[in-house]
Amino acid sequence: MLQIKGLNAGYRELHILFDVNATIDRGITAFLGPNGSGKSTLLKSIFGLTTIYSGKITYNGKDITGIPPHKKTRMGISYLPQVDNVFPNLSVRENLIIAGYTLEKSELKERIDAVLTIFPELERLMSRKAGVLSGGERQFLAIASSLIRNADVLMLDEPTAHLSAEVSSQVFSKIADLRDKLNLKIAIVEQNIHGVLEISDRANFMVGGRIVFSGKPQELLERLAPANE
Amino acid sequence: MFVVEGALVYSNLLALLSIGLTITYITTGVPNFAQGSFALFGSYTALTLLHTLKIHPYASVPLAFAVGGLAGVAVYALALKPLVKREASIVTLMIATLAVDLILLGIFGAYSDFLEGLTGKSAKKFIFTSYDFSIFGFKTILLFSTFAILLLLASLSALFYRTKFGIALRASMENPELAEVMGVNVARTRTFSWFLSGALASTAGCFLPFRQEIVPLTGSLIIVSIFAASIVGGITSIYGSVLGSYIVGFSESLLTFIISLAFGQILVYSRVISLIMMLIALVLAPKGLAGVVKKKWSIYS
Ligand SMILES: Nc1ncnc2c1ncn2[C@@H]1O[C@H](COP(=O)(O)OP(=O)(O)OP(=O)(O)O)[C@@H](O)[C@H]1O
Ligand SMILES: [Mg+2]
Numbered sequence: 001m002l003q004i005k006g007l008n009a010g011y012r013e014l015h016i017l018f019d020v021n022a023t024i025d026r027g028i029t030a031f032l033g034p035n036g037s038g039k040s041t042l043l044k045s046i047f048g049l050t051t052i053y054s055g056k057i058t059y060n061g062k063d064i065t066g067i068p069p070h071k072k073t074r075m076g077i078s079y080l081p082q083v084d085n086v087f088p089n090l091s092v093r094e095n096l097i098i099a100g101y102t103l104e105k106s107e108l109k110e111r112i113d114a115v116l117t118i119f120p121e122l123e124r125l126m127s128r129k130a131g132v133l134s135g136g137e138r139q140f141l142a143i144a145s146s147l148i149r150n151a152d153v154l155m156l157d158e159p160t161a162h163l164s165a166e167v168s169s170q171v172f173s174k175i176a177d178l179r180d181k182l183n184l185k186i187a188i189v190e191q192n193i194h195g196v197l198e199i200s201d202r203a204n205f206m207v208g209g210r211i212v213f214s215g216k217p218q219e220l221l222e223r224l225a226p227a228n229e
Numbered sequence: 230m231f232v233v234e235g236a237l238v239y240s241n242l243l244a245l246l247s248i249g250l251t252i253t254y255i256t257t258g259v260p261n262f263a264q265g266s267f268a269l270f271g272s273y274t275a276l277t278l279l280h281t282l283k284i285h286p287y288a289s290v291p292l293a294f295a296v297g298g299l300a301g302v303a304v305y306a307l308a309l310k311p312l313v314k315r316e317a318s319i320v321t322l323m324i325a326t327l328a329v330d331l332i333l334l335g336i337f338g339a340y341s342d343f344l345e346g347l348t349g350k351s352a353k354k355f356i357f358t359s360y361d362f363s364i365f366g367f368k369t370i371l372l373f374s375t376f377a378i379l380l381l382l383a384s385l386s387a388l389f390y391r392t393k394f395g396i397a398l399r400a401s402m403e404n405p406e407l408a409e410v411m412g413v414n415v416a417r418t419r420t421f422s423w424f425l426s427g428a429l430a431s432t433a434g435c436f437l438p439f440r441q442e443i444v445p446l447t448g449s450l451i452i453v454s455i456f457a458a459s460i461v462g463g464i465t466s467i468y469g470s471v472l473g474s475y476i477v478g479f480s481e482s483l484l485t486f487i488i489s490l491a492f493g494q495i496l497v498y499s500r501v502i503s504l505i506m507m508l509i510a511l512v513l514a515p516k517g518l519a520g521v522v523k524k525k526w527s528i529y530s
Binding site: 069084 | 403406413415
């Protein structure tokens with residue numbers, strides 16, 4: 001279980017997150033909110049890519065607040081950034097190799113084959129540079145990269161960005177599959193509110209760097225409904 | 230003919246130096262003005278072994294490589310890493326390396342005093358040309374420096390394209406944050422790049438006394454040509470910097486030679502040619518040759 005307690009964080013002097021408390025436990029936890037509300041900053045902070053002023057992040061009871069990102073990856077926390085989530089000058093194959101950097105050679109091969117069965121589209125693109133892929137293809141590669149490591153906690157920042165409605169719903173059902181089969185702890189940030197709440201077990205809503213709602217997805221939907229009219 | 234030979238040797242050594250400069254610039258964003266002085270670690274390692282243990286300078290290359298690598302790591306870890314961590318501006322980093330350069334100058338000055346006291350032979354001004362020999366009519370320095378650069382390019386391309394660590398190096402050059410996210414210890418790839426850069430500079434420094442006289446100030450003088458080579462080559466491309474080295478190296482050697490035939494001895498001003506080329510590159514092609522022939526030469530951008 002990943003817990004965030006009283007987190008204040010931002011970028012150097014720019015304070016973005018205020019007193020954030022959240023829990024990422026088995027199942028899918030959604031983080032929603034308007035643009036600029038601090039959702040991505042929260043995931044980045046958990047991973048150690050921001051300036052943390054105060055608060056604590058624990059993983060299975062262990063304080064991991066100041067641990068460098070590459071060690072968190074080795075601890076089984078996997079993170080899909082919202083932007084710049086592939087290496088444009090590396091080939092698709094090289095991207096996948098780096099994504100599995102922490103794995104043994106034999107395991108890496110196995111895992112690459114495994115994600116290629118989830119995203120068969122990537123197979124014919126293997127030797128192409130990631131920088132020339134279409135937006136959707138690049139997103140497949142990014143998601144595949146985050147799935148290659150055998151993670152226990154999966155943090156996905158807008159996994160369905162750039163994807164068609166149809167493909168988005170496929171991605172959501174694949175994520176739900178992962179939760180059911182592997183018992184993962186998944187945090188998802190999404191713009192596609194309905195799509196993600198359908199598969200979520202818990203939901204958080206952020207505004208202005210604070211979590212203003214934390215509870216059942218159904219309840220959040222009901223609260224948001226009038227605003228959406 | 231001897232001018233062309235000399236130009237080739239000089240260019241080979243410039244290439245060793247500017248590849249190192251480029252590597253640390255891409256990986257850590259530090260424009261290292263002490264790169265020239267890193268070369269002197271090699272020169273002084275060779276001189277020390279020659280005068281104390283009678284070891285031929287060519288046999289000192291492996292030790293020079295290691296000493297330079299460790300010096301690179303030490304400078305990075307002690308002086309630059311804390312600044313990079315604090316996201317210091319490029320100007321701060323530049324000034325820091327200038328300070329390092331001055332400190333190294335002082336160290337080499339003091340060390341040459343010490344070495345003179347120890348061996349009774351000059352260490353403030355030395356040259357190895359009398360120790361060189363010929364194979365098939367070619368100066369050994371020409372063969373060795375050419376071999377070194379070919380070996381280096383082959384090993385770098387094997388490292389970067391055939392090994393997982395090499396792919397990790399390229400990944401952390403391209404996007405260090407994402408590389409960290411993937412589990413790459415970027416602090417380690419950065420440290421490695423400083424080792425490699427220091428080691429290459431020091432190797433060049435081991436060869437350099439076969440071409441020119443070395444004084445403690447040599448490093449601070451040659452840095453102009455190293456930067457010119459890197460900038461002409463595009464500063465962010467390793468292969469570009471190799472190309473830049475040959476252009477700058479040949480221009481410096483040949484143009485000054487031609488001008489000196491016409492106007493007499495002005496070899497002292499050879500650096501002016503590097504400076505002019507650097508200016509031309511900055512004005513006409515800010516991304517250097519790698520920017521012009523990007524697809525072919527630049528491997529990172
Ligand atoms: N690297 C950065 N440096 C400085 N400020 C940043 C940085 N990244 C984000 N911000 C600022 O932090 C605030 C929160 O941004 P964040 O990316 O967390 O929002 P978000 O909720 O993910 O928005 P979106 O839905 O648009 O992705 C914004 O005001 C943004 O301008
Ligand atoms: Mg975001």
